[in-house]
Amino acid sequence: MTITTLDKPSAKPLLDWYDRHHRDLPWRVSPDMAARGVKADPYHVWLSEVMLQQTTVQAVKPYFARFLERWPHVTDLADADNDAVMAAWAGLGYYARARNLKKCAEAVAREHGGVFPNTEEGLKSLPGIGDYTAAAVAAIAFNRQAAVMDGNVERVISRLYAIATPLPAAKPLMKEKVALLTPAARPGDFAQAMMDLGATICTPKRPACSLCPFRDDACQALKLSEPELFPVKAAKKEKPVRYGAAFIAVTGDGEILLRRRIDSGLLGGMTEVPTSAWTARIDGEVSTAAAPFDAAWQACGTVIHVFTHFELRLSIWRAAIAAKISTNDGWWEPVTNLEAQALPTVMKKAIATAIPLAFKTSKG
DNA sequence: TAAACGTGGGA
């Protein structure tokens, strides 16, 4: 005879918790909506999942709304102009996501008749869709029993089972545990419940264990009275500093010189002001040697911007010139039209340092 | 396997 015990994790208490305490999110079909027959839109689910990669819910919300308003269907995004998509993504970071987003939309439109594949495997073959996103879209949009594992789930699972192996080595074991826990019914809600739990209860610091659906007996980390010990992670590496110069040339007509970065690598495909190379150390004086042309360049400050794997200290130079100077690459853009450009945050900071009124907010 | 790849907000 089968005996049900409470000391092993079960999806049921979590789903019950989710029914009462789920977050209402713009891209989400909540349980009450599902009960009224509302179905998840794969395009919405996919778009939100890509935007949410390594990005906070709060940051994503306005971008998600603008993308849907401008490109209501995946075929609209497939037909969109590349630079328009990059400009719409500007500020959200990890710009390879935007490049792959566009490629993925094109693949869905042209190779799949405008319909997203409804299996994990089919989704995973698309640009920008990895293990997590494939499982998330399969579960949330297509009700597939896929094991969804993101940073939240890793934290919850590592605590439920008190997994002492450090990340990322522990991922295969964690994935195994998630797969065993994922129910055949409501797999999408289960995945979202795990993520909501990780975001609101099973937080990295000071988890609210008294409110957790696994509080009674299931959580091994809580039994040890040390939930914050999990997950165990490898030590971080030191962040190097790089230096460079950026040049903001302004004409009497109020236009500045911009150019487009190459499609690959850091800020790939985004717009920038001319800059020097970003080198690991200052060789001699900070200078205008890398300026796009000779002019009366004036130093007007330094921008310090922290990327994922290095810190950039950018010396900002400004020159007022009478008229446009012809250059090999780039174009002159009215300062009044900078909001429409694909300018990453670091470039908005650089321009704002030279032209304080260039943007509505000084922080870009 | 490990490094590259952005940003802004909270503690």
Add this chain to the structure above:
DNA sequence: TTCCCAAGTTT
């Protein structure tokens, strides 16, 4: 202030 990190993917 400084550190941490948030629904990861690609190479």
